[in-house]
Amino acid sequence: MSIADVIERARAQGRRVLTEVESKQVLAEAGIPVVPARLATTAQEAAAAARELGFPVVLKVVSPDIVHKTDVGGVRLGLASAEEVAQAFQDIVDSARRHVPQARIEGVSVQPQARPGVEVILGMSKDPQFGPVLMFGLGGILVEVLKDVSFRIVPIAPRDAREMVREIKAFPVLEGYRGQPPADLEALERMLLRLSDFAQAHPEVEELDLNPVFAYPDGAVAVDARVLLG
Structure with a gap:
């Protein structure tokens, strides 16, 4: 089922929030790795x-x-x-x-059940003045407690994705803290770029969260996802 089909079905049912299964369908179609x-x-x-x-x-x-x-x-x-x-x-x-x-x-x-990895969050929300804005930070419940996140206005370039990943205070965790293997930073940057492309291509999407995303030494994957329509 295409992204447009999933969104159209949700609207026909009077829903603004896609289920996790639907959210993962549309994100996978956009080239974003999901469980x-x-x-x-x-x-x-x-x-x-x-x-x-x-x-x-x-x-x-x-x-x-x-x-x-x-x-x-x-x-x-x-x-x-x-x-x-x-x-x-x-x-x-x-x-x-x-x-x-x-x-x-x-x-x-x-x-x-996904193998454990470093938990990060990727998200997008609409700002009344600037339009779609991407977010990156620590995942799980830590994002609510520490609020250690970075933001960029869509669309982003590869340099923006690189900076977003590296400017959070917890970046040393991604580099490999206390003997832990480093996360695949390029995989996280690719996810941010594809998320930017998705937000541009689908202005009907008001908000989305990928939380957590598990970052591994050899890739990254979204374990949970939520998409909200405008």
């Missing part, structure tokens, strides 16, 4: 998707009404068998319904 995610609407579908993707897997609730999945018990990690996946599917749906009874629950996303 693949499959939508499962039953425990049997979830188990089948897990077998196809390979264990261990992660399950996350898929709902346009639930943004912070962990807060409602909507995430299960390290599932190593079809039986565990089937049980986790039911547990996630039950927990989400208890916490947010009015939520529309479409199912769960099934994705391979």
Whole structure:
């Protein structure tokens, strides 16, 4: 399904927020590396998707009404068998319904469990004066606590991407802190450039977050993603 098709379907359903599965679809289409995610609407579908993707897997609730999945018990990690996946599917749906009874629950996303890496965040938001603005910084919950981020107005050039990665205070972590291997900085710069291209090509996108992105010595991949339409 093309980027335009995904966006058109969401609009037809009266939604501004793409699900994680949809967000990853459009970002992958734009050349941004993501951990693949499959939508499962039953425990049997979830188990089948897990077998196809390979264990261990992660399950996350898929709902346009639930943004912070962990807060409602909507995430299960390290599932190593079809039986565990089937049980986790039911547990996630039950927990989400208890916490947010009015939520529309479409199912769960099934994705391979990514190997750990340095967590960073890439994002885009619309500024009323300057238009699309890219953000880069530490990922996970650290971005909310430390606010160690850099910004550039779209479009960016390769030099801008290089500077964005290097001007955060936590850059030594990416270089390889205390014996840890350095992250693939060029992979992060490519992601920023492709995100800039995506923002230019799709002005209907109001905001997006890739958090976390796992940076490795040999690449980088978005583990979670959220796209908001204008």
